[in-house]
Amino acid sequence: GAVVSQHPSWVICKSGTSVKIECRSLDFQATTMFWYRQFPKQSLMLMATSNEGSKATYEQGVEKDKFLINHASLTLSTLTVTSAHPEDSSFYICSARDLRQEGYNEQFFGPGTRLTVL
Amino acid sequence: LAKTTQPISMDSYEGQEVNITCSHNNIATNDYITWYQQFPSQGPRFIIQGYKTKVTNEVASLFIPADRKSSTLSLPRVSLSDTAVYYCLVGWPGSSASKIIFGSGTRLSIRP
Numbered sequence: 687g688a689v690v691s692q693h694p695s696w697v698i699c700k701s702g703t704s705v706k707i708e709c710r711s712l713d714f715q716a717t718t719m720f721w722y723r724q725f726p727k728q729s730l731m732l733m734a735t736s737n738e739g740s741k742a743t744y745e746q747g748v749e750k751d752k753f754l755i756n757h758a759s760l761t762l763s764t765l766t767v768t769s770a771h772p773e774d775s776s777f778y779i780c781s782a783r784d785l786r787q788e789g790y791n792e793q794f795f796g797p798g799t800r801l802t803v804l
Numbered sequence: 805l806a807k808t809t810q811p812i813s814m815d816s817y818e819g820q821e822v823n824i825t826c827s828h829n830n831i832a833t834n835d836y837i838t839w840y841q842q843f844p845s846q847g848p849r850f851i852i853q854g855y856k857t858k859v860t861n862e863v864a865s866l867f868i869p870a871d872r873k874s875s876t877l878s879l880p881r882v883s884l885s886d887t888a889v890y891y892c893l894v895g896w897p898g899s900s901a902s903k904i905i906f907g908s909g910t911r912l913s914i915r916p
Binding site: 735 | 840845846903907
């Protein structure tokens, strides 16, 4: 199946700094990617939909100025956590659908990025 | 988006068949039912998808009754490595922008 990668796999940063997480579709193109956040023992929470060449669509309650999303190409979306604080510590996961499989609802998920803010 | 309800947790033993049922009373005509598996500190992995009746692949079977208001994921002869969280999702696969909203999932624990 299609492969989605994330970089870095884990990151530790100081409070107040910004962290960028990359999500890449390795062998397919994706006009749309999705970003999720998952706290320990909880389900995945959709944060935003990343659209190639346009602004991201954020879910209710997600601060767009806090979580900056850029989708500059059909294979890359980035999530930047600005001025990170300890409460932003979480597991961030991206996903994408293969354009070649339009109509088939399999989304491919990245391996996730563990963010720890000290 | 149709809401799904699953048991929070289930326990079983190696070699047993495990059936996890998901309720989705408000499923729409165009919606498909998809199951994902997630191990700790990993992204979810697609298991199986179906629209009606029965679907089977090398990993699992999915049973969907005629009214489609529920579905059952069947894992044959589970092993310790099947210990994971299983998510039932309902949605329309009509476009690449179709969102996937995760429910609480079922935490499956397999014992020796």
